[in-house]
Amino acid sequence: MNLGKSQPGISAVSLYVPPFRVSLKDWCVWTGNSWDKISAVVGNSFRIRGPHENVYTMAANAVLRLIRTNDIDPRQIGFLALGTESSTDNAAGAVIVRGIVDLGLERLGLPRLSRQLEVPEFKHACLGGIYGVKGALRYVAYDGATRQAIVVCADSAEYERGSSGEQTQGAGAVAMLIERTPRLLEIDLMHAGNASDYRVLDFRKPIARHFMDGYATRGGRLTDFPVFNGRYSTHAYLDETAHAVENMLAQLDVSADIFYRDVHALFFHRPYHLMPVQAMAMLYVRALARSGDRNEELASLCAEAGVAREDVLRETVSTPDLRAYATIDRHTIDPSTATSTVSNVLRKRATFQVLVREKMSLGSEAMKSLGNLYTAALPAWIAAGLEEGAQRGLNLAGAPMAAIGYGSGDAAEAIPLRVCEGWEVAARKIRFAESLDHSIDLDRTGYELIHDHGIAPDMDYVPRGEFAIARVGTAYTSAFQDIGIEYYEYVP
Secondary structure, three states: OOOOOOOOEEEEEEEEOOOEEEEHHHHHHHHOOOHHHHHHHOOOEEEOOOOOOOHHHHHHHHHHHHHHHOOOOHHHEEEEEEEOOOOOOOOOOHHHHHHHHHHHHHHOOOOOOOOOOEOOEEOEOEOHHHHHHHHHHHHHHOOOOOOEEEEEEEEEEOOOOOOOOHHHOEEEEEEEEEEOOOOOEEEOHHHOEEEEOOOOOOOEOOHHHHHOOOOOOOOOOOOOOOEOOHHHHHHHHHHHHHHHHHHHHHHHOOOHHHHHHHOOEEEEOOOOOHHHHHHHHHHHHHHHHHOOOOHHHHHHHHHHHOOOHHHHHHHHHOOOOHHHHOOOOOOOOOOOHHHHHHHHHHOOOHHHHHHHHHHHOOOHHHHOOOEOOHHHHHHHHHHHHHHHHHHOOOOOOOOEEEEEEEEOOOEEEEEEEEEOOOHHHHHHOOOHHHHOOOOEEOOHHHHHHHHHHOOOOOOOOOOOOEEEEEEEOOOEOOOOEOOOOEEEEEEO
16 A cells, blocks of 8 residues: 655644543442453453643643653744544634643743634544645645644533443543644545544433433433444444445455455554454455455355355445334344444454454554543544554554544444654654553542532642633623633642
8 A cells, every 4th residue: 555655644642631540340330240351352441530630731731742852942832723522612612722831831930821722523423534625635635734723522421320321431642733734644644544424323412411301310410421322333333334444345345355465553443442453354254255366265254153254245335325224113123234244253263363463463452451532532543543553663654554544423433544664753742551540440439429529539630730720600680791611730
């Protein structure tokens, strides 16, 4: 896979996660779930934001770390984008992050961010951050060619206790420095693939739910629990990522088997550990069905799965309209039953497990400790993978990679990447593992206090070297209003 001439891309990455951690092994004891299953499917732990923080403080923490760790001149930043689905303000967006970061810069005696700064917010579920990156790449390639851009992906993934999504919670932010001449990763938009289709019952957050009986009755705080149907969302994810990747392969004019052979690493949107593996298995089966010279492998898989090969071939060229499945009696139906059945058989085969180890293992173990970060999940995995590569001394310069993003509702992006020469310097500054230090393990009482009521458990934690919500406005008069507006501070 050859990306051709040098492309704009990523020069630096930083990560912020809240200190409060929930061990999924402990959580299984509290809830009666199987640790063997949870550890294999989901991961080891997840983070939960503290009462003193929100999506904007987490984003600002990641941006300030990015600036300080990489000696970035804040006055050279001309584009600051926020990708999130956890906004708490429907008017202001990235400009809030800009304001919070300026507080920290001032306290540290550093210049404020440039007054000439674009501050867009990108929203499309978990894909908003990737759309933000694409916007930043276009900025540095054209009108912002002499300046730099920062994209920060930040989210708080919350689910009601007792729901099927509770174990996939998470919170955190990833900030990326985007430059015309990158030092970490080149990003090839010219050969990117994409796909989208409206899926009614996929993961949603309609505002009206806050005013309807029966929503989030547990606890005493404002919640952001999604409206979701797990199996339906899985089908949507698998279908849309397949179409995006296949569109990328068409743009690259390369066959799937050659691409999977030559690509060094594949990074997917990662709501939980097993989902990218499921997606890769689906892609592999679809590639077999479209390859005329690998009929024996597909025939063997179909025979073991008890599925007719013709059914797989038919599903490969079909375009299921999942809106037709968006009903109470049909939402669990798999529109690609034959392909899914064969994919399940494939995942148990040694040859496929080798492919996963070779192409999807970089950074994978580290990601099991984060939980779902929504928009930040994909860039966090890329960051973890590059840091691991640097720590292991891997020769990745020039290595082709790919990022596959997904956002519920739904849409997907598949983007070719290439590792820059000298990438190790920037990779060692990511400090992914360091960002996970100083964690506070919550017991059941502490977890439920924060989750249900937004109350910090009885402990000695005091924010240090981070941003915090100082107070929330309450005035609502004809003369002055600040009700619900948060005021922030930087705690050195």
